[in-house]
Amino acid sequence: MYYIIYSVSSQFIEKQYVKSNTIDKREYQVNIADSIKSQNSIVVLPTGLGKTVIALLSMAESMINNPTKTCMILAPTRVLVHQHYEFLLNSLNLSETEISVITGEDTxxxxxxxxxNQIVCATPQILQLDINRGIIDLEQFSIVIFDEVHRAVGEYAYVPVAQSLYSKNNEIIMHGMTASLPSESSKIEEIMNNIHAAHIEFRDRExxxxxxxxxxxxxxxIEIELTDDIKTISNLIKKTISSYSLKLRNNGQLLPRDPSLKAVLAKIHHIEKDPYLSKRWDIRNNLYSLVRLLHGINIIETQGVDSFSKYVSRLKSKQKSxxxxxxxxxxxxxxxxxLTDRLQSxxxxxxxxxxxxxxxxxxxxxxxxxxxxxxxxDTVDKIFEVLHxxxxHIGILIGKSGQTxxxxxxxxxxLEKLKSGEFDIIVATQVGEEGLDVSECKLVVFYDNVSSAIRFTQRLGRTGRRSPGKVVSFITKGTRDExxxxxxxxxxxxxxxxxxRMNKNYKKPAEKKGLDKFL
Structure with missing residues (x-):
């Protein structure tokens, strides 16, 4: 039996396990939580509108119905995992000993x-590791939430984890949370199949x-026109690209004079699988150089002189090749x-x-x-330098890979310094887009543009939550930006x-529920 109890009169959500006067009651969150309570679902909700609240309500519901079982929320990064832990700890009537964070740092x-524990917050990688070690009773879980569920494709850890959970516990509820899904129906269907979802709850700002x-x-x-000097640098790189494309054509590798990065990478993939061509290092080196050139032209056209100069410096450090x-x-x-060196000087x-x-x-x-x-x-560093x-009062938010x-x-x-007002501005790479609780901002600037609808939605969601916001998108004319x-x-x-369309027509994957549970 499933039921959800909300107070209709209060401005806050009143529900067993949820701390009173803690979470503002929002109609769409209540509606979504009610809709997904008894079926595996994917929730698509723009960044900043409270997917984690819906996850919390779903877990509270699960604890009401299955008080002896464990609820679990998975997230792609440790920072996100700890963020979920803090939110749940502050919002639920559970102690620190009943909610746990599990990482590879634990013995x-x-x-x-x-x-x-009653609630577990973890990365899918550590869960997969311990499933493989056989130290987890998979039947103990009543619900699992996959945060940023658009990642549940290919070999990402969400996929084997979901399969392991479902194969041992087909009564488990699985929900995915994301700001957006791919545009191709086949990819959406892959995600739904991978977490055994039968339903999508979609909302946008309208x-x-x-x-x-x-x-x-x-x-x-805001359309930006390149300076004549940067155009000259760009044209010189384009001539170099044409030169390398010609070399490859002369070696029987058909590529256009102005190839796309996708086409070059596909050609590399093909050659590396060919027993003969994989040994032709002249061809492979020319293809790798094309990749470097295409990356370089994108940097000079959309990022700038300083970023391109640093990119060239890294190339020079690899001259042994x-x-x-x-x-x-x-x-x-x-x-x-x-010319780049002259402009920089x-x-x-x-x-x-x-x-x-x-x-x-x-x-x-x-x-x-x-x-x-x-x-x-490199661009983050340059923007920081200029605005500082x-x-x-400016800070940066970047990933943890590399020495810097x-x-x-x-x-x-x-994030805390932005929230407290110590910082006016944060300059962020992709790590600031996905999931992190970035404080409400009046202004969001896309210094460059990404082709991903998911990342666009995540960036957009950093403003306009509590007050009117503004997004400024810089588009360098005639470049990858545009x-x-x-x-x-x-x-x-x-x-x-x-x-x-899919939500109307989608048929959920075959389940083992039914007679199996009586056998």
Whole structure:
């Protein structure tokens, strides 16, 4: 038997296990939690609208119906796992000993005990590891929440974990949470099959039960024209690309004069599988150089002189590779490097930087906050340098990989400083897009554009929650910036149409429920 009890009169959710006067009652969250209570589902809800609250309500419901069993929420990163733990601890009438965080830092003995707690927060990787070790009773779980469920494809740990749980415990409830799903119906179906979901609950900011809780977000596209000098550098790189494409065509490898990165990577994949061509290092080196050139042209056109200069420096550190050495000695590419060095010595960079300064000056007042998204760490560093020099209290939020990455502790410190007002601005890479509880910002700037509808939705959700917000998207004309922007819009629109259509027609995967449970 399933039931959900809410107080109709209160402005807060009143429910067993939920602390009183803690969580604002929002109609759409209550509606979604009620809709998914008895069937495996995927919840698609824009960033910032409280997917974690829905997860909490679902787990509270599960504890009411199955008080002796364990609820589990999985998230892709340790930072997200700890964030969920803090939210649940502050929102539920459970003690620290009843809610646990499980990571690889715990000893095996400690993990064995923690897996039996009332609520478990973990990464899927540590769960998979302990499932393989046989130290978990999979029948003890009543519900599992897959945060950022769009990752549940291919070989990602969500897939084997869900299969293991379901094969041993087909009464378990599985819910996935995400801001967006892929635009292709086959990929959505793959995700649904992988977590045995039968239903999608979709909301956007225009949904009737969501509208009362969101504010208008103005999206302003600002077109940026490259300077003549950057255009010259870009054209020199394009000539180098054409030169390498010609070399490959002369060796029987058909590529257009202006190949896409996708086409080059596909060609590399094909050659590496071929017994003969895989030994042709001249062909392979030329293809690898094309990848470097295509990456480089994207950096100079969408990020700027300083970022491209740092990219070239990293290439120079790899000159032991004959392919890299030949690339750096190519007359057109070496000329592009010389011009880059000259521009850097003159302090010239991408026109986006000057525009960013004026946007900040025009939009930030008093305690207003902003988040700037950039795809590359070098660009994050440059933006930090420029805006810090203008007197802004600014921090960064980047991933932990590499020598210059941020630890989990440093990431959380940056978020807390933005929340407390110590920082006016955070400059973030992709780590700031997915799931992290970034404080409400008046202004969000897309310094560059991504083709992913999911990432676009995640970026957009950082403003317009509690008050009207503004999004500014920089689009460098005639570059990947422009292409990515329009691809993301097409994919977002297609994704929403596909979800609505599939939710009407989707047939859930064959289940073992039914007679099996009586045998």
């Amino acid at each position: 095996l003995k400690k993990r064995q005990t923690k897996w039996q 949904s009737e039960d969501v509208k009362p809780y969101v504010h208008d977000t103005k999206v302003e596209k 004959s392919g890299v050495k030949k690339l750096l000695e190519h007359p057109d590419f070496s000329q592009a490097i010389i 003159l302090g010239e960079d991408h026109p986006k930087l000057a525009k960013l300064e004026s946007i900040m000056e025009a939009n930030l007042r008093g305690t207003d906050k902003a988040i700037i998204f950039a795809s590359y760490r 020099g203008k007197g802004y 990455g941020q630890s989990q502790k440093q990431q959380l410190e940056s 292409t990515n922007y329009y691809i993301s819009q097409q994919r977002l629109s297609k994704s929403q149409r596909t979800i609505k």
